[in-house]
Amino acid sequence: MRRRGKTGLIFFPAFDWAISPTHPEREERLLYTQDQVFEEGLLDLENIIEFKPKVATPEDIQRVHICVPDVGSVITESHLISAGGAITAADKVLTGMVDNAFALVRPPGHHAMRVVHGARGFCNINIEAVMIENLRKKYGRKRIAVIDTDCHHGDGTQDIYWHDPNTLYISIHQDGRTLYPGSGFPEEFGGPNALGTTINVPLPPNTSDEGFIYVLDHLILPVLQEFKPDLIINSAGQDNHYSDPITNMRFSARGYATLNDRLKPDIAVLEGGYSIEGALPYVNVGIILAMAGLDYSAVREPDYDPEAMKQPKEITKYIEEVTSDIYMFWKKRESLKAELLGDARYARRERNIHYDTDRIREQQQEIIRVCGDCGGLITIDSVASTANHIFAVIVPSPACPACRDEGEKIFGSIDKAKRRIRYLYFQDRDRDVYICK
Amino acid sequence: MILGIDVGGTHTDAVLLDNLQVRKKTKVLTIQENLIESLLGTADEILEGENPRALKRIVFSTTISTNAIVQGKIDRVGLAIASGPGLPPSLLKISEDTRFVSGSINHRGIEVAPIDAEEIGRVGDHFRKEGIRYLSVVGKFSTRNPKQEIRIRDLLNGDFSHITLGHRMSGNLNFPRRIATAFLNAAVWETYNTFVGEILKFKKQARLETPVYILKADGGTFEIGHSAEFPVYTILSGPAASIMGILSLTRCAGDAVAIDVGGTTTDIAVFSGGVPLLEPLGVTIEGHRTLIRGLKTRSIGAGGDSLVRYKNGEISIGPERDGPAAAFGGRHPTPTDAMIVLGLTDIGDSRKAAEAVGPLAKSMKIPIREAAERIFRETCRLIASAAGDMLDEINNKPVYTIHEMLEGKKIRPETLYVVGGPAGPMAAKLGELLGCSAVIPPHAEVANAVGAALSRNTTEVTLLADTEKKIMTIAEEGLQTGIPGNFSREDAVEVCREKLRERALLIGAADEDIEMEIVEDLEFNMVRGYSRTGKNIRLKAQIKPGLIAGFSGTDKT
Numbered sequence: 004m005r006r007r008g009k010t011g012l013i014f015f016p017a018f019d020w021a022i023s024p025t026h027p028e029r030e031e032r033l034l035y036t037q038d039q040v041f042e043e044g045l046l047d048l049e050n051i052i053e054f055k056p057k058v059a060t061p062e063d064i065q066r067v068h069i070c071v072p073d074v075g076s077v078i079t080e081s082h083l084i085s086a087g088g089a090i091t092a093a094d095k096v097l098t099g100m101v102d103n104a105f106a107l108v109r110p111p112g113h114h115a116m117r118v119v120h121g122a123r124g125f126c127n128i129n130i131e132a133v134m135i136e137n138l139r140k141k142y143g144r145k146r147i148a149v150i151d152t153d154c155h156h157g158d159g160t161q162d163i164y165w166h167d168p169n170t171l172y173i174s175i176h177q178d179g180r181t182l183y184p185g186s187g188f189p190e191e192f193g194g195p196n197a198l199g200t201t202i203n204v205p206l207p208p209n210t211s212d213e214g215f216i217y218v219l220d221h222l223i224l225p226v227l228q229e230f231k232p233d234l235i236i237n238s239a240g241q242d243n244h245y246s247d248p249i250t251n252m253r254f255s256a257r258g259y260a261t262l263n264d265r266l267k268p269d270i271a272v273l274e275g276g277y278s279i280e281g282a283l284p285y286v287n288v289g290i291i292l293a294m295a296g297l298d299y300s301a302v303r304e305p306d307y308d309p310e311a312m313k314q315p316k317e318i319t320k321y322i323e324e325v326t327s328d329i330y331m332f333w334k335k336r337e338s339l340k341a342e343l344l345g346d347a348r349y350a351r352r353e354r355n356i357h358y359d360t361d362r363i364r365e366q367q368q369e370i371i372r373v374c375g376d377c378g379g380l381i382t383i384d385s386v387a388s389t390a391n392h393i394f395a396v397i398v399p400s401p402a403c404p405a406c407r408d409e410g411e412k413i414f415g416s417i418d419k420a421k422r423r424i425r426y427l428y429f430q431d432r433d434r435d436v437y438i439c440k
Numbered sequence: 441m442i443l444g445i446d447v448g449g450t451h452t453d454a455v456l457l458d459n460l461q462v463r464k465k466t467k468v469l470t471i472q473e474n475l476i477e478s479l480l481g482t483a484d485e486i487l488e489g490e491n492p493r494a495l496k497r498i499v500f501s502t503t504i505s506t507n508a509i510v511q512g513k514i515d516r517v518g519l520a521i522a523s524g525p526g527l528p529p530s531l532l533k534i535s536e537d538t539r540f541v542s543g544s545i546n547h548r549g550i551e552v553a554p555i556d557a558e559e560i561g562r563v564g565d566h567f568r569k570e571g572i573r574y575l576s577v578v579g580k581f582s583t584r585n586p587k588q589e590i591r592i593r594d595l596l597n598g599d600f601s602h603i604t605l606g607h608r609m610s611g612n613l614n615f616p617r618r619i620a621t622a623f624l625n626a627a628v629w630e631t632y633n634t635f636v637g638e639i640l641k642f643k644k645q646a647r648l649e650t651p652v653y654i655l656k657a658d659g660g661t662f663e664i665g666h667s668a669e670f671p672v673y674t675i676l677s678g679p680a681a682s683i684m685g686i687l688s689l690t691r692c693a694g695d696a697v698a699i700d701v702g703g704t705t706t707d708i709a710v711f712s713g714g715v716p717l718l719e720p721l722g723v724t725i726e727g728h729r730t731l732i733r734g735l736k737t738r739s740i741g742a743g744g745d746s747l748v749r750y751k752n753g754e755i756s757i758g759p760e761r762d763g764p765a766a767a768f769g770g771r772h773p774t775p776t777d778a779m780i781v782l783g784l785t786d787i788g789d790s791r792k793a794a795e796a797v798g799p800l801a802k803s804m805k806i807p808i809r810e811a812a813e814r815i816f817r818e819t820c821r822l823i824a825s826a827a828g829d830m831l832d833e834i835n836n837k838p839v840y841t842i843h844e845m846l847e848g849k850k851i852r853p854e855t856l857y858v859v860g861g862p863a864g865p866m867a868a869k870l871g872e873l874l875g876c877s878a879v880i881p882p883h884a885e886v887a888n889a890v891g892a893a894l895s896r897n898t899t900e901v902t903l904l905a906d907t908e909k910k911i912m913t914i915a916e917e918g919l920q921t922g923i924p925g926n927f928s929r930e931d932a933v934e935v936c937r938e939k940l941r942e943r944a945l946l947i948g949a950a951d952e953d954i955e956m957e958i959v960e961d962l963e964f965n966m967v968r969g970y971s972r973t974g975k976n977i978r979l980k981a982q983i984k985p986g987l988i989a990g991f992s993g994t995d996k997t
Contacts, residue, residue, distance in 0.1 A: 013838075014838060014840070015838075015840065015845075016840050017840070017841065017842055018840050018841045018962060018964075019841040019842050019843055020842055024965055024967075024972070025965070025967045025970050025971060025972060029965070029967065030964055030965070031964040031965060031966060031967065031976070034964055034976065035547045035548070037840070038547040038581075038613060039526070039547055041613040041614060042526075042547065042580060042581055042613040042614060042615050043526045043527050043615060043616075044527070044614045044615055044616035044617060044729075047614070047616060047617065047721075047729050048531075053838050054838070055836050055837070055838040055839070056838075056845075058845070058846075080842050080845075080846060081842055084842060084845055248969070280547070280548065284547055285525065285526075288526055292527075297528075297531070298528040298530060298531070299528075300528060301523075301525055301526060301527065301528040301529070302525060302526060303525040304525070305524075305525065305544065305546055305552035305553065306552075
């Protein structure tokens with residue numbers, strides 16, 4: 004067991020907030036988790052300290068998102084508290100009050116992309132990204148790794164950090180061919196200026212503890228060792244659990260604890276997980292104990308049967324192959340870049356984005372300036388089924404003079420009326436300026 | 441007439457209240473070796489020449505359980521713990537006489553692993569062989585379903601002197617605290633019950649027919665016969681008596697801070713709307729975190745007799761104490777000496793006080809008076825900042841709903857009550873530092889006894905209704921009963937009020953003192969798949985700490 008440091012816990016179950024009365028993301032979601040955490044007396048342990056979340060501000064949200072038409076229209080108070088809880092976790096770690104922290108908050112955020120026309124995958128704003136950009140502003144530009152262990156591909160976090168070479172995003176999730184949101188394949192490997200800092204590991208249904216830990220040991224930990232992040236963040240979704248009602252995996256509470264024990268995240272943030280009685284109480288206790296460096300060997304779901312949860316041999320073999328392929332791919336990222344890009348000066352992404360929760364469709368065209376000196380200037384042209392047509396200019400942080408000049412020029416020259424743009428945004432992430440016209 | 445006696449660590453205070461006025465008061469040194477003698481001797485003395493039939497109520501506050509725990513004079517307790525999954529046994533074991541047994545209840549109160557009767561038999565044999573006579577049986581989530589604890593006790597029963605069951609101690613969730621609470625309850629059982637026996641004997645001899653109440657840590661009282669089952673509730677009644685005393689002497693109705701400056705330590709308490717705040721889960725004693733309802737106090741190691749030092753350009757106050765103040769023949773300078781030098785009080789030998797502060801002033805290279813001023817200021821600053829921290833902590837307590845997050849009540853004290861020896865010289869300065877108007881309550885020297893005498897009976901009930909399982913549980917009562925599927929929150933509130941009234945009457949409350957309050961009120965839809973399968977209703981109701989009816993404040997005493 005490792006040295007017992009101090010672990011911060013930010014618990015905000017939002018007992019008075021739901022997407023709708025019978026939606027999985029409802030008041031009751033963390034009720035039994037609270038019962039278990041309280042009954043285990045975790046908050047009395049010498050090295051576990053509970054903190055009250057702060058409330059995030061619209062500025063915190065704008066640093067990450069282009070909210071259409073504005074922040075107030077796409078969020079509720081609950082989102083500000085949930086993001087604020089993640090920010091509090093980061094503050095406590097970065098000011099040295101604790102060694103690591105877990106934001107056990109809801110609602111979740113990892114399906115929220117850069118442009119937000121509404122809620123998708125139960126998410127409105129990306130609470131990890133809001134936290135990361137807040138801490139970068141306060142504590143300097145950090146090299147950050149986000150390890151997303153939610154069962155669903157974190158397409159929102161991937162989108163936000165697609166072009167950021169300083170943020171490594173690794174997602175392990177149930178294969179997109181069998182589960183929402185249907186993305187997260189190994190070929191999704193990052194934008195032209197950040198190739199290899201997005202890594203996707205789709206796992207077949209029925210993957211058990213063995214498979215998850217294999218990917219951790221043989222891919223995630225070696226990549227982290229090379230990337231050398233200043234901070235490791237676990238996007239801690241809990242829906243890989245064998246009892247989760249909307250997924251098909253076989254991960255256990257002990258497995259989650261082991262993963263966190265080995266990954267040693269500086270900050271963990273709750274994402275999905277909807278087996279509110281059978282999984283969440285045990286998974287969360289396991290994660291808290293593991294982060295606090297305490298013995299989690301007695302954490303076990305009452306109905307857990309390790310024999311029945313064993314993964315079939317062919318799955319083990321498949322996972323070994325996928326892991327090895329992806330690791331090779333990562334090793335070759337530099338040469339791949341030259342091969343893929345040639346001498347292109349701009350790269351374009353065209354996407355149809357579906358907001359399942361709010362039933363909105365968006366057509367988006369994103370253009371990135373290929374740049375060797377910074378993350379690259381981004382422009383986004385987006386039309387949603389709400390009839391909102393927007394255009395956004397995004398200056399990265401840090402930004403090279405060429406990208407900045409070009410961004411300012413574009414923003415100054417757009418003719419809103421002519422292009423039938425309803426809202427025009429300028430997000431200067433380098434100087435923390437946000438303008439909407 | 442009401443008789444109140446507080447047997448404190450140093451003094452035993454007694455008051456006889458007649459028509460809510462102090463008719464007699466007395467203060468004597470406590471005989472540590474014989475607390476019962478202190479108590480009964482004082483009672484005899486103050487009742488001398490009085491008509492015992494005129495006594496309506498007798499309340500005792502005693503350190504008997506506290507002392508047993510603090511001095512380690514407790515009985516060996518055999519602990520049978522059904523821990524189920526979660527924390528490892530290594531983090532739960534609080535004594536060598538602990539046996540972990542099969543059986544497990546989950547968060548919803550569902551039995552998920554059975555008890556092994558043979559195993560319990562072996563555990564009982566082991567404890568018997570060890571000569572252990574007191575046991576505690578504690579299960580995880582036993583407040584959600586007490587059946588396994590009850591069954592284990594029945595399997596163990598027979599020749600043990602007493603078995604404490606975890607779920608009877610509190611309705612709050614916290615397994616390690618439940619273990620500690622049940623352990624301590626069994627550990628002081630014999631000591632406390634001997635005390636109860638003596639009191640009842642005295643009552644008989646004195647032909648007193650008046651009900652006798654005992655003060656609890658939460659500033660409430662319970663009837664002595666009932667207290668025999670829950671001896672551990674009587675710990676830390678001293679600080680509770682002091683807080684209730686301040687309440688009874690001041691008619692406090694708003695937000696306030698109370699500071700009791702002692703010789704070695706200073707105790708701080710907080711009132712919200714005239715009600716003293718309770719510890720959210722329970723009090724801590726000798727490192728044991730418990731589920732014992734208790735008033736929230738913070739104690740800091742700084743008082744009138746604290747050792748004052750000057751080192752590396754800084755003055756430090758306490759936390760040690762080495763005898764009395766120099767003005768009273770002590771060997772070291774203390775804050776009391778500084779206050780004497782400053783002329784803030786005329787007690788003790790002012791020459792000796794100045795002599796003690798002298799060397800400090802010399803190392804600080806300032807005049808004696810200025811040094812005294814700095815010591816005084818530092819003492820006040822230390823106490824005020826501890827009070828400020830306590831308020832910050834209360835106001836920043838994590839909450840779990842958006843409503844509380846955005847609209848939650850903040851405590852903004854307007855009044856500061858100061859009691860204790862140096863109250864006079866320090867009150868104004870402390871008030872200034874905390875931004876409050878400072879008040880020194882009258883009769884403060886017997887505040888504890890007055891507090892005990894006038895505290896009402898308190899109790900609480902915790903109700904969980906699960907309409908999916910059609911079961912309602914009242915933890916403290918060990919009660920589980922069927923409910924219809926359409927059982928509503930309103931039904932639950934009614935049951936809660938009824939049970940609370942029953943409990944209050946059982947522990948001797950007068951009808952007019954049953955002032956109920958719902959302190960926790962949550963209702964959740966239980967959804968499985970995408971349809972509603974029931975409701976999970978959680979209520980906690982209490983009789984909050986306060987004064988018995990008819991008492992309306994200082995003007996009458």
